Amino acid sequence: MPAAAEIKRKPLDPADYYRVEELCLSDDERLVRDTAAQFARKELAPKMAAWDRGEFGPFPSHEEGVRRVARQLAEQLGIFGATLKDLGRYLGEPDFSPLSHTAYGLALREIEAVDSGLRSMVSVQSSLCMYPIYSYGSEEQKRRWLPVLHRAEKLACFGLTEPQGGSDPARMLTTARKTSAGWVLNGSKAWITNGFGDVAVVWAKAPEGVRGFLVEKGTPGFTYRNEEKWALRCGVASSLEFAN
Template identity: 50%
Template sequence: MTTRPPVHPSALFAVDGLLTDEERDIRQTVRRLCDDELRPHLADWFEEGRVPARELARRFGSLGLLGMHLQGYGCGGLGAVAYGLACLELEAADSGLRSLVSVQGSLAMYAIWKYGSEEQKREWLPEMAAGERIGCFGLTEPDFGSDPAGMRTRARRDGADWVLDGGKMWITNGSVADVAVVWARTGDGVRGFLVPAGTPGFSARDVGRKLSLRASVTSELVLDGVRLPADAVLPGARGLSGPLGCLNEARFGIVFGALGAALDCLETTIAYAAEREIFGRPLASFQLTQEKLADSALEIGKGMLLAVHLGRLKEAGALTPEQVSVGKLNNVREAIAVARTCRTVLGANGVTLEYPVMRHAANLESVLTYEGTSEVHTLVVGRALTGVQAFQ
């Protein structure tokens, strides 16, 4: 049997040649953090359905990962590809870790940075960038996920104040957040509000019995006569374009992040197949096994080329929402297919927490759904191609 030194899957596409030295350094820094401090605990966190969110936020903040793609107010001001590579490495550890960073930086912080007043930015962003304060993003409701226009949460004026009533569901970081960015329907369209934790009438409770994203805080928000001052509203956001703009920021991180989960599955599976013997031969020596590994490497590599290209478009200010949908739709769909394929190579071992593959596959079921389901992104692409709206 002829053998030769194996190459890393990413070498097939020479993706590193498309990156700057700074981007490679950031990737390596986040990878080292995950290897040294996070991976040893992930199986336990997933099994127990818990995660030390506050400690993680401070650690991520100390490395400049929170809001790293935003300018000013203690944020890193780095490029889109650098941010994407950080998301990739975090999700290669666990999707819940990338979700914490993504919700903090691309939803809660971005909403304040993009639509907030100067006073709101100065009050919240520096401490959120440092991980000393955590934010969440309240858009999805129990009956309105893919159709945010149907939201039932209402905000009404009462003198100079606003009074909010309603509820939000599937909110990452909700019960540990110091501030919630809540979107509500008003007489003047959808508006965003900053709701500090501890405000009377505002509560958050964790969603339990999850089979996915178990190393992540997922919550329900309840707003029962929550009274806020006039300066709690985000002045720069009117209508659904505000929250949808935030979602595009978060979706971009997923374009890279999902590939991290897939790559971790593939690396694990290649190593396993090289050591596992069956019928007196390494599992890696069988043609069907090599077909599965080759197909997985091809999809990850193509996804990486797409992700980097979209990142460069974003840095040039030329990225469109339809292109973000292309990236999210393709890369998450292929990532979950890779995870499922890799699980078959590991056999029964693939369903245990001794290996990360089934954990990634379970997490990717949520990633496939949040920030726009595959069906929604398919229709976004279809609308772009035909000019015809097919959502309704």
């Protein structure tokens, strides 16, 4: 048996103290991780550095810059809704193979390493919006929204947080009232990532309890205002207003 001094050990990785990635990941998960890391560092990092300086060129606007980066992520990584088991049915892709949640988390970690605001944008679109539509939406809603959100042709936001109560549903003041013409929402949401997007998953208090609604951009009475930030600019935060 070799002496302890003769045993060669790999240098300790402070980000993976127990060598989980070396010992526990599948080859596919490592491939997803490495592909995301290479793409994030080569394609995304230079943009994020410029955005932190307030430089959004060559994009015509901050919002359009976020949209184009989202489409780039969709085209290169297919990250939006990537864990949804039957997403291929709504994409018209019977051979669609979902990522494991581990692979998805590894990809988002690499995006987070470049910019936390960018990772927030991805998480909101994929996990907070596509997942509830996939799990609880009507068949019509799934067919309409899942394909365009997966391809980042449209962006979505998750409207829970409010000015007075934060993300505590018990303190929610936004209300929903059913009428003969549909549901009427009244209230405000604050610091909503992707709030400038095309559809909002909005939470409101109805008489029977808190319910979720899909509210499309352009709906009468639905307005938004982007907040000014000094950093994490790819995670555009907005205030949402619902007035009847």
